[in-house]
Amino acid sequence: MAKQRALQNTAFHESGHAVVAFMLGVSFRSVTIRADAETESLGMVMLRDSPKWAIPDTEAYSDRCARAWFERTTQISLAGQISEAVRAGRRPARYSHSSDNDHAVDRAIEISASDEEASAWINWLFIRTRNMLGLPFVWAAVVALGRELMERETITGAAARMTIRNAMRPPGRLPKPRFRVTLRFVPFPELRSEMLKLVKP
Numbered sequence: 001m002a003k004q005r006a007l008q009n010t011a012f013h014e015s016g017h018a019v020v021a022f023m024l025g026v027s028f029r030s031v032t033i034r035a036d037a038e039t040e041s042l043g044m045v046m047l048r049d050s051p052k053w054a055i056p057d058t059e060a061y062s063d064r065c066a067r068a069w070f071e072r073t074t075q076i077s078l079a080g081q082i083s084e085a086v087r088a089g090r091r092p093a094r095y096s097h098s099s100d101n102d103h104a105v106d107r108a109i110e111i112s113a114s115d116e117e118a119s120a121w122i123n124w125l126f127i128r129t130r131n132m133l134g135l136p137f138v139w140a141a142v143v144a145l146g147r148e149l150m151e152r153e154t155i156t157g158a159a160a161r162m163t164i165r166n167a168m169r170p171p172g173r174l175p176k177p178r179f180r181v182t183l184r185f186v187p188f189p190e191l192r193s194e195m196l197k198l199v200k201p
Contacts, residue, residue, distance in 0.1 A: 005088075007033060007150065008087065008146070008150060009084050009087060009088050010033045010042045010043045010084075011033050011043075011146040011147075011149040011150050012083045012084050012086075012087035012088075012142060012143075012146040013042075013043065013080040013081065013083055013084040014031050014032070014033055014043040014044065014045055014080065014146075014149060015031070015083060015141075015142045015143075015145040015146035015149060016079040016080045016081075016082060016083025016084065016133060016142055017031075017045040017076055017077075017079050017080045017083075018031045018045045018145060018160050018164070019079070019083075019133075019138060019141045019142050019145060019164055020075055020076050020079035020129060020132060020133070021045065021047065021076045022141070022160075022161055022164050023132060023138060024072040024075060024076065025072075026047060026048070026072055026073065026076060027047070027048045027157065028045050028046055028047045028048065028157045028160070029046040029047075029048065029156070029157045030044075030045075030046045030154060030155065030156055030157055030160075031043075031044075031045050031046075031145070031149065031154070031155050031157070031160050032044055032046075032149075032153060032154040032155070033149050033150075033153055033154075034153050034154055041099070043149075045076075046157075047073070047076070050069065050073075051065070051069060053065045053066060053069075054066040054069040054070070056110055063111075066110075066111070067111050070107040070110065070111055071125060073103075073107065074103070074104045074107050074108070074122065074125050075125050075128060075129045075132075077100040077101075077103045077104045078100065078104060078122075078125060078126050078129045079129050079132075079133060080100055081100060082126075082129060082130050082133055083133060083142050083146075086133070086139075087146070104122055104125075105118070105122070108121050108122050137167075137168045137169075138168075140167045140168060141163070141164040141167040141168050143167070144163050144164070144166070144167035145160055145163050145164060145167070148160075148163050
């Protein structure tokens with residue numbers, strides 16, 4: 001039973017990543033809840049490669065374009081832990097999203113002029129992502145894809161996008177998140193150890 005609950009949490013975590021990627025127009029190749037011992041991941045959404053203009057320290061790099069890309073990919077990173085928290089009814093275990101937090105921090109450092117700005121930027125994107133996932137039609141897609149992942153473990157990007165589209169226009173009533181996820185503002189120095197706190201209101 002505990003193993004099944006953990007797998008469901010992982011399914012909703014990865015589903016959250018994939019649905020927000022879809023909403024933000026970021027393509028992905030596949031979604032899986034199959035654990036990978038080599039990368040120490042419980043699951044993964046395989047995004048497309050970053051555009052050349054979003055790779056720092058390259059000739060093609062563009063500050064303006066990269067900022068928009070970093071905002072979208074950071075929201076995708078944060079979406080997993082928010083979806084998992086809503087599904088489980090509690091704050092996720094830290095190991096389930098530590099790499100997501102590291103990615104968010106790295107992007108914040110790249111585009112921010114101070115620790116304060118980086119902290120505010122991440123917290124702002126967390127709120128935007130939480131609000132997006134709180135929309136009934138978006139949450140319906142998270143639920144649908146999470147359930148499909150429980151059945152199939154690995155889904156291609158094309159199949160996942162079809163599931164998301166279908167879930168966003170079903171007949172009848174849309175499911176809603178079971179509770180509202182709130183945010184404790186976290187100073188930047190604490191971000192790597194305890195970046196975002198998800199609690200019941």
